[in-house]
Amino acid sequence: MARRMITVQGIGKQYRLGGVRGIDPRDSLKSNIQAILRGRGKPFWAIRNIDLTVDEGEVFGVIGRNGAGKSTLLKVLSRITVPTEGRFTIEGKLSSLLEVGTGFHPDLSGRDNVYLNGTILGMRRAEVKAKFDEIVEFSGVAPFIDTPVKRYSSGQKVRLAFAVAAHLEPEVLIIDEVLAVGDMEFQRKSMGKMKDVASNGRTVIFVSHNMGAVNSLCHRCILLDQGGVEMTGPTTEVTKRYLDRGLTERVSRIDVSDHPHQRDDKAKLLYLRWVDQDHGTIDQVRVTERFGLEIVHEVRSSTIRPQPVLLLCNENGDQILSSTPGLDSTIRYEKGQHTTTVWIPADLLNVGTVYATVELVTWLPFQPHQRLDNIMSIPVLDDIGSPTFPITNQRLDGIVRPPLEWEVGR
Amino acid sequence: MRIDVDARRWQWLPDLREMIAYRDLFLVLAYRDLQVRYAQTVLGIVWALVQPMATLLVMTLVFGRAVGVDTDGLPYPLFAITGISAWTYFAFVMKESGGSLIASQEMVRKIYFPRLLVPMSKSAVGLTDLLVALLVMVALFFYYGIAPQERIILAALYLIGIVISALGVGIWISALTIRYRDLQHVVPFAIQIGLFITPVAYTARTVTERLPEWLQAVYFLNPMAGLIEGYRWCLIGVGDPGGWCWLSFASSLVLLLTSFIYFRSMERVVADLI
Numbered sequence: 174m175a176r177r178m179i180t181v182q183g184i185g186k187q188y189r190l191g192g193v194r195g196i197d198p199r200d201s202l203k204s205n206i207q208a209i210l211r212g213r214g215k216p217f218w219a220i221r222n223i224d225l226t227v228d229e230g231e232v233f234g235v236i237g238r239n240g241a242g243k244s245t246l247l248k249v250l251s252r253i254t255v256p257t258e259g260r261f262t263i264e265g266k267l268s269s270l271l272e273v274g275t276g277f278h279p280d281l282s283g284r285d286n287v288y289l290n291g292t293i294l295g296m297r298r299a300e301v302k303a304k305f306d307e308i309v310e311f312s313g314v315a316p317f318i319d320t321p322v323k324r325y326s327s328g329q330k331v332r333l334a335f336a337v338a339a340h341l342e343p344e345v346l347i348i349d350e351v352l353a354v355g356d357m358e359f360q361r362k363s364m365g366k367m368k369d370v371a372s373n374g375r376t377v378i379f380v381s382h383n384m385g386a387v388n389s390l391c392h393r394c395i396l397l398d399q400g401g402v403e404m405t406g407p408t409t410e411v412t413k414r415y416l417d418r419g420l421t422e423r424v425s426r427i428d429v430s431d432h433p434h435q436r437d438d439k440a441k442l443l444y445l446r447w448v449d450q451d452h453g454t455i456d457q458v459r460v461t462e463r464f465g466l467e468i469v470h471e472v473r474s475s476t477i478r479p480q481p482v483l484l485l486c487n488e489n490g491d492q493i494l495s496s497t498p499g500l501d502s503t504i505r506y507e508k509g510q511h512t513t514t515v516w517i518p519a520d521l522l523n524v525g526t527v528y529a530t531v532e533l534v535t536w537l538p539f540q541p542h543q544r545l546d547n548i549m550s551i552p553v554l555d556d557i558g559s560p561t562f563p564i565t566n567q568r569l570d571g572i573v574r575p576p577l578e579w580e581v582g583r
Numbered sequence: 584m585r586i587d588v589d590a591r592r593w594q595w596l597p598d599l600r601e602m603i604a605y606r607d608l609f610l611v612l613a614y615r616d617l618q619v620r621y622a623q624t625v626l627g628i629v630w631a632l633v634q635p636m637a638t639l640l641v642m643t644l645v646f647g648r649a650v651g652v653d654t655d656g657l658p659y660p661l662f663a664i665t666g667i668s669a670w671t672y673f674a675f676v677m678k679e680s681g682g683s684l685i686a687s688q689e690m691v692r693k694i695y696f697p698r699l700l701v702p703m704s705k706s707a708v709g710l711t712d713l714l715v716a717l718l719v720m721v722a723l724f725f726y727y728g729i730a731p732q733e734r735i736i737l738a739a740l741y742l743i744g745i746v747i748s749a750l751g752v753g754i755w756i757s758a759l760t761i762r763y764r765d766l767q768h769v770v771p772f773a774i775q776i777g778l779f780i781t782p783v784a785y786t787a788r789t790v791t792e793r794l795p796e797w798l799q800a801v802y803f804l805n806p807m808a809g810l811i812e813g814y815r816w817c818l819i820g821v822g823d824p825g826g827w828c829w830l831s832f833a834s835s836l837v838l839l840l841t842s843f844i845y846f847r848s849m850e851r852v853v854a855d856l857i
Contacts, residue, residue, distance in 0.1 A: 185590075188855065248854065252588065252695035255851040260589035267586055271693045278615055280622040289611050293694060298607040321622075 175228035176264070178345055178376040179250075183259035185221040186245050219245040220400045223259070227393075230374040232367075234381065234391035234408060236415050239432075239546065241397040243380050244349070247271065250378065251347045265344030265376075268295055272349075274334030279323035283314060283333055286322050290337045304340045312336035327539065339366045346370055347378045364390075382530075382546040384412050384490020416488050416528065416547070432545060440479035440533045440542040444469040447551050448514065459556040460574065463519040466549065467512060470533055475508045477535040479542050483515050484530040485522075486547065491572050493522065500536065523574040524555045597843055602697050609700045613707035616679075620708075631715040638667050639719070646784040653789065655821045661723045665815040666783035668716035669742070672709045673749045673807055674774045680705035680753030681770050685760055688857045698850045699843070702757040706750050713742075720818075732820045741814035744832050748806035751838030758842070758849040761856050781805060786822035787812045803827040806835035 220242035227233045237243050248254045250261065251269030276293045277286050287308055291301035301308075309315050312333040314325070322330060348367070367390060371377050381387050387394065387408060394411035396403040404414050430443045446467040449455045458464045468481045480503060484495040496515060505511075529549040533542040555562065560576040563569050602609075621627045639660060646652045647659030654662040680702035684691065687701050724731060760766045780802075782790070787808060791799045803809045803824070809831025812824040824831070 249588075252586065253692065254854040256588065256590045258590045260587070260591075262588075263586040266584050269694060275693045276687075276690045278619060280619045281615060285615065285618060289615055292605075292608045292611045293690065293696060295605075295696070296607075298611065 175230060177226055178229050178231075178264050179225070179227040179233075179261070179378070181223055181225045181250070181259070181261040184223040184246070184249055184256045184261060185258040186219045186249055186254065187216050187257040188219050189216050218257075218400050220249070220397070221258075223395075223397075223402055225395055225402075225405060227376055227378065229376055230371070231393065232371045232377045232379060232391045234379050234387045234394035234411075235397065236381065236384075236387060236394055236412065237397035237403070242400040243397055245400075246397065247347060247349050247378075247380055263345055266295070266342075267345045267347070268341045268343035269347035270294075270338050270349065271347075273331060273338050277322055277330065277334060280321055282321055283309075283318040283325070287318075287333070287337055290334065291340075294338065294341055295343075296341065301337075308336045308340050311339060335363060339363075343375065345376045345378070349380045384416065384486065388412055388490050412490055413488070416490065416526070427549065429545060429548065432543075432548075436544070437540070437542055439474040439477055439540075440470060440472050440535075442468065442470045442481075442531060442533060442543055442545060443510070445529075445531060445549050447549065452514070455551075457552045457554060459554050459559075460522060460524060460561070461519050461556040461559050463516060464551075465514045465516045466529055466531075467514045468531060469510065469512050471510045472506055472508050477540065477542075478503045478506045479533045479535045479540075480506055481513050481515070482532040482534050484532070485517075486528045486530065487523070487572060488526045488528070493527070493572050497534075503536065520560065521573055521575050522553050523571055524553050524568055526550050526552050595844055595847060597697065597699050597847060602699065605697050605700060608696060609704050609707070612700060612704035616704070616708040617711060631712050632719070634712070635664070635667055635671055635716045635719055638671070639663055642667065642784050652785045654786075657729070657819055657821060658723075658727050661720070661727055661729065661819060662815070662821060663784060664716065664720045664723055665818050666811055668713060668720060669745050669811050669814050670778060670781065670783045670807070671716060672713040673745055673752075674777070675709040675712055676705050676746075676749035677752045677756065678770055678774060679708065680750065681756030681760065682767065683753075684757040684853065685764075685767070685857065691857055692854055698853060699754070699846055702754045702846075703750060705753060706746055709749070729819070731818055732816075734817050736817075738814050738817035741810050741817060741828075744810045744835055745807070745814070747839050748810060748831075748835030751806075751835055751840075751842045754842035754846050755838065758846040761849055761853055777805075777807070781807045782812050782822070786815075787824060787827075788822055799827065800830065803830045804834050806831045806838065810835065 223242075223246060225233075235243050235246060245254075247269070248271075249256045250263070251267070251271065253269075253271075274286075274290060276289055278289065281289065284305075287305065288298065288301050292298060309318055312329075312335070314329050314333050317325065317329065322333075325333070364386065367377065367379070371390065377390075379387070379391060391408045393406065394408045395405045396411050396415050404411050427445050428443070429445060430441065432442070444467075447455050447458070448465045448467050449458075450463060452465075452467070455464065466483060468483075470479070470481060472479055480498055482495065482497045485493040487493060498513065498515075527550065528547040529551075530544065530546045531548055532544040534540070535542065561569065561574050621630060624630065626633070642663045643660050647663070652659065652662075683701045683705055684698065690696075691698065691701075756766055756770060778784075787802070791802055794802065809824045809828040812822050813828040813831075815821055816823050
């Protein structure tokens, strides 16, 4: 039997809403005194009654919607914060990566930052020294290693930071959506590294919104919902439950203006709506129909030009496509409210439920403002008139189902 | 290595074994501060010399010439540099470690490490300034042709006491600032006042000789009072704190110990509050 590496028993973490209120001279003396006496806000449990065990060599996924408690669980397990109740044990050396490049100092050279970041991640100086050449080579920033990091491009910075992280040798590794940053090339590299770690028999806890990544990496998963355990089990079952349950309310127009998941308050998504050709609201679509997603967002600062970004996934979490309006249109997203509709062509998608992730991003300089994962879904139904209608009346394999041109030999 | 976390278990003191395991982080953090401190300045490390020299000049003019502080006949600059070297170190560590936890909040939110290393590393950073001030002092000894006292070796003990009290105050402030940011505004002010109520520019005797016994005790409860006085006494033989130095030693130890305990309790929630 495999060695048990992580045992979590009844973990709970309580926070208090709202911060400490200071004295405000604009208020009356009485209300100031009251505010100080009342003190801290109402308590709430970010997570509660979490039990789980992870064995050696297992890759364990943590999934759940925004605000389900994933980050809190990670923070507790990586010891950044202390649980309010319960206990857990981790056997062996632990490394946690909630971001890459923690502690990087812009004024220090790449070399000094490698040492700084490495020791923060729990390596000994001698260890960093022994791996230094390898790290630099892996990062591909060797010519600039003695240049201050503030002169690096953001891509170079991330690569150097990831190179350090990739050379950690923990027995237990906790990773939070580190993969969500960086370009495709970098994401591929980091996914490869994750697989390496796992196949070396080390234990990994992986938190992600990316069902494709979870499906291909994790053996088992836990699904969190409102701070509690919704389900623990084999990955395919849990991810299916997540996609089924997470969005069973098949709403066709939703108000997301109060959604808490924001990186800054410079721009914000307001409404999302599935529409047909004539901009009428729909809640399902046929494969032969062209349809769109109407995105209403608000820009609150005149210094940025945030564009919506759309990512479509299917119910297995496979990413179908992602799309942006293109750089030319950037100029039009000035301060104010904007309505954008992105059209998905007919005869492209396969049947099944399609999930939309919508993001707001300013490209230059790159700033992600908000990202709502799998926020909308719509069932795509078959149509007997479709050029690709399956003769056997079964679902065709594949992520997309465009009609292709077949030239049959003479 | 095994990690065992239990919400019901409470540890009072820092985990020494863990701190030792992370000792390299202590050094790397201190090294970072040194590197960053004079980055992109024209004068660079020379700044470490400018500061004590300027203070020395001002003090000599004000307390040496204008006020005419009694120094048992010793040249005032030599008298002042002893006090300045110790006080500058103390003020630096108090200020830097006091604000250190807030300054590294990005790190604290994203990864675990023994948090105590952050304020503690500042005690090493301040040593460079102390070293520079000591060099100035040596130069002044030669300049005036005065030999230091034979008990100069004891000055090291007082220096250790000064490190302890600086850390004690700094760690207390760093932990308190997490909950009460107000302290950030108090610290510069406290350092200013501290300079005047501590015998840096004058001997403790000037203040205490007219005070009743119990008020003298209050005066030496300020750990730096007895420590600076004793430190100077070891170097140039002016002003003897006598038995009061033990009170100052004791209060710095109590400060450090209680700061550990308070810091430990804040460490549990720092990532939630910061």
